[in-house]
Amino acid sequence: MFLEVQHIVKSFGDEKVVKDLNFSLSAKHTLSILGKSGCGKTTMLKTIGGLVPPDSGKILLNGEDITETKPEKRSIVYLYQEDLLFPHLNAFENIAFGLRLKKIPEGLIKEKVEHMLHSLELEGQADKMPTQLSGGQRQRVSFGRAISTNPSLLLLDEPFGSLDTGTRKRMQELFKKLTEEFDITSLFVTHDLKEAVLMGNQIGFMQDGVLKVYEDKKDFIQDPQTGVQSEIEFWGGLL
Template identity: 60%
Template sequence: MSMFLEAIDIRKSFGTEKVLHNMNLRLAEHEMLSILGRSGSGKTTLLKILAGLELPDGGRVLLEGKDMGRVPPNRRDMVYLYQEPLLFPHLNVFENVAFGLRLRRVPEQDIRKRVQEMLDNLELPEQSRKMPQQLSGGQRQRVAFGRALIINPKVLLLDEPFGALDAETRASMQQLLKRIAEDFSITALFVTHALKEALLMGDRIGLMQEGKLKVYDNKKAFIDDADTGVQAELAFWRGIG
């Protein structure tokens, strides 16, 4: 049976360095898969290949069974979100969120209604006329989510989206993303190098190691695997206690 999103035998090298080795991934609709991995393990490369921003050396990406090989990034319906919110600096909050709708020539009245609803949903109703540099890190990341969610993408590719936030903002953003993931029935890949965040955000969890992805059947299997680092973490905290 074909899954909603599949990556089959993906290979990618940069020069002599092999980043992804025949990597496979299967993602069901409305599922959020956390991918845990160290820096340089190939997480970002994987997301960029799925988004069409990097070309793989080999392998295939299927979305709803359709080969994405020749589909450009703007037609994949997969939004890639960076660690930095990357708001367009010349547009205010409203126009940033409305960006995708304007590309799709949605009528002005609908744009106003949908953007306002989205800003309300993201607890940003008062910020619509502000410029990106007038917002806090957390607010900027919310706007980036709003800009992505408003076009209702098939898949969200989240590349350590909370990596640049302080601990408190990070925790509140994790809660917010959990809520909107449920409200919008999001299908997403959530890449992180933080163990706790991977456990918290994913319906399932995968571990990226040496260019390969290992996806666990359940959280217990993830916790029990010594490679994930959970056992070492637990031992550390027990040691302190």
């Protein structure tokens, strides 16, 4: 397996936020994780990204133990709900940011960023500052910035949470397209049931710090804990 998370535990004070986290993920797959606010999703992602050290457990990426590796050496990019574009850089420079950190030659940066702008349907927006972009465009630039560095794993923490319904739908489609184009392996955290089903090759459900990953989507739908059954009953009752 490409990503293996084994017995990860994380507490803050007396509160155990992540309890015995165990799952694995194949390369070029997306695991969407559904869970309510405060269930430990963000802590789980930050632990995998190296931003929060686990109390115990092990994380293996492509067979290598990265539990103690610093975040800048992991090749795992964490994307927040907020786009977090650097306000002093334009769209082009925001996308090029990670490439410049790696000191990639200027010509290659230009080529990669222009290709990314095309893939993100952001042609003509390169010189715009973050304040001149719409919410959806900003989130796309944020994606571009993360993907352009060619990370081994992408961690998405409710990335479309702040977008309106229409933009959200377009972004979901764009994300699916990008994952295929750039062979992205990712963990996609959301509290939206439909989004979780749409985005992931695999689905997990997190509750009170415990993650349950389902064999297939049918298992997920049939589990009364996930809330899918009650959704079906609700919509069925309206007919």
